[in-house]
Amino acid sequence: MKVFKFGGASVKDAAGVRNLADIVQAQGQGAVVVISAMGKTTNALEEVVRAYMNRQADELQRQLQILQTYHESIMGELAGGDFSAVHQTLRTLSDYLRRPPSARYDETYDQIVSIGELLSTQIVAAYLSHIGLPVRWVDAREVVRTDATFREGRVDWDATQQRIVKTVKGPVTTITQGFIGQTGSPDGTGYRTTTLGREGSDYTAAIFAYCLDAESVTIWKDVPGVLNADPKYFDETVLLEKLTYQDAIELAYYGATVIHPKTMKPLQNKGIPLYVRSFVQPGAPGTMIGNVEQRLTTPSFIFKVNQVLISLHPNDFSFIAEDNLSRIFGRFAQVGVKINLMQNTAISFSVVVDNNPDRLPALLTVLRQDFRVTYNDGLELITIRHYDQPTIDRVLVDKKLLLEQKSRYTAQLVVKNL
Ligand SMILES: Nc1ncnc2c1ncn2[C@@H]1O[C@H](COP(=O)(O)OP(=O)(O)O)[C@@H](O)[C@H]1O
Numbered sequence: 001m002k003v004f005k006f007g008g009a010s011v012k013d014a015a016g017v018r019n020l021a022d023i024v025q026a027q028g029q030g031a032v033v034v035i036s037a038m039g040k041t042t043n044a045l046e047e048v049v050r051a052y053m054n055r056q057a058d059e060l061q062r063q064l065q066i067l068q069t070y071h072e073s074i075m076g077e078l079a080g081g082d083f084s085a086v087h088q089t090l091r092t093l094s095d096y097l098r099r100p101p102s103a104r105y106d107e108t109y110d111q112i113v114s115i116g117e118l119l120s121t122q123i124v125a126a127y128l129s130h131i132g133l134p135v136r137w138v139d140a141r142e143v144v145r146t147d148a149t150f151r152e153g154r155v156d157w158d159a160t161q162q163r164i165v166k167t168v169k170g171p172v173t174t175i176t177q178g179f180i181g182q183t184g185s186p187d188g189t190g191y192r193t194t195t196l197g198r199e200g201s202d203y204t205a206a207i208f209a210y211c212l213d214a215e216s217v218t219i220w221k222d223v224p225g226v227l228n229a230d231p232k233y234f235d236e237t238v239l240l241e242k243l244t245y246q247d248a249i250e251l252a253y254y255g256a257t258v259i260h261p262k263t264m265k266p267l268q269n270k271g272i273p274l275y276v277r278s279f280v281q282p283g284a285p286g287t288m289i290g291n292v293e294q295r296l297t298t299p300s301f302i303f304k305v306n307q308v309l310i311s312l313h314p315n316d317f318s319f320i321a322e323d324n325l326s327r328i329f330g331r332f333a334q335v336g337v338k339i340n341l342m343q344n345t346a347i348s349f350s351v352v353v354d355n356n357p358d359r360l361p362a363l364l365t366v367l368r369q370d371f372r373v374t375y376n377d378g379l380e381l382i383t384i385r386h387y388d389q390p391t392i393d394r395v396l397v398d399k400k401l402l403l404e405q406k407s408r409y410t411a412q413l414v415v416k417n418l
């Protein structure tokens with residue numbers, strides 16, 4: 001059994017859906033096919049959530065219309081298939097949005113944002129059936145069980161495995177959603193949809209593969225495979241043909257957005273290979289991640305833009321020791337901000353985080369309760385895996401270095417453009 005994952009870029013239009021059908025027919029019949037929301041639908045649904053929670057009726061209608069028109073135009077162009085399930089899902093969303101919003105933002109977010117994956121998989125399943133490829137549409141919410149951490153659901157592996165094994169059987173191709181799951185409701189009155197964190201569809205593919213002891217997972221991308229840098233920021237990239245799980249985990253952890261960082265561990269635990277291949281050139285081999293002998297030697301770059309360097313200084317005479325550190329980490333966990341890099345001296349603690357306007361102001365407020373806080377924004381965090389000095393010198397041209405951290409294999413540089 002193979003698992004395929006198609007992300008938003010691969011199904012952003014009708015041509016993408018037809019291309020997916022060609023790939024599945026040629027290489028993936030009988031596979032589990034995990035699909036994300038089409039194009040930038042998740043971002044669009046985040047706007048729907050914002051308008052709904054802020055009770056902006058006109059804006060909400062406008063956003064809903066954009067969403068509906070986009071999906072309808074893809075269905076129109078596909079010209080064929082029974083899309084009644086898609087229309088039902090759109091009606092369910094409209095009905096939901098007619099009710100007054102609850103105060104539980106994250107829970108509401110998941111109920112709305114999860115619609116993107118339902119729509120995409122219903123469109124793809126209808127089209128595949130129409131062209132004569134029998135498929136089973138599986139509602140991932142009924143098999144992927146999570147806790148009640150909305151927007152970042154933690155998987156209950158035993159319950160999920162039982163359900164997946166029971167549901168996914170036989171030679172028929174399965175179509176299911178990435179990114180979404182379900183929890184028993186906090187008040188015990190029913191089930192609620194959860195999501196696994198933005199860009200979490202790769203992780204869903206790994207969950208299905210783990211539970212089914214799949215022979216491989218292939219994620220189909222708009223790039224030839226894993227490259228030694230994001231081609232959006234770098235002109236001369238090199239394809240990494242083979243990677244150890246460890247190197248792939250490190251690259252993803254430091255921010256190489258080509259694979260979600262949670263994807264590798266379940267696969268590594270069962271030795272299931274992960275292929276990253278181009279949906280534009282499906283015949284090309286791409287990158288193979290697995291139990292390979294050779295560690296990576298090519299320097300690989302990860303650029304994170306829009307970073308903020310925050311420095312904390314105790315208000316009293318204390319040092320940055322265990323008690324202060326535990327308080328600091330508690331504050332970050334409380335507001336849900338991920339630390340991209342940290343460094344401490346006796347009397348200061350510096351962290352680099354994404355400049356997320358939804359969370360940064362809350363973070364600064366709670367930190368200021370205990371510390372004097374200074375910060376510097378508009379920065380870049382450059383991570384070089386398997387670095388050498390000439391590589392570091394090259395990336396520092398026209399940049400001012402604010403902070404540097406090196407371990408045996410990884411160098412991290414916080415810089416400002418000159
Ligand atoms: N090291 C890397 N190798 C290849 N692509 C990368 C790398 N780092 C970042 N990317 C970016 O990842 C993108 C593909 O991931 P993403 O847009 O999340 O795909 P999808 O949403 O279709 O799953 C590429 O277009 C590329 O810009």
Ligand SMILES: N[C@@H](CC(=O)OP(=O)(O)O)C(=O)O
Nearest residue numbers: 007008036042198199200201
């Ligand atoms: N649609 C979700 C989940 C996802 O993984 O999408 P993609 O595979 O297009 O990155 C998101 O945008 O966060």
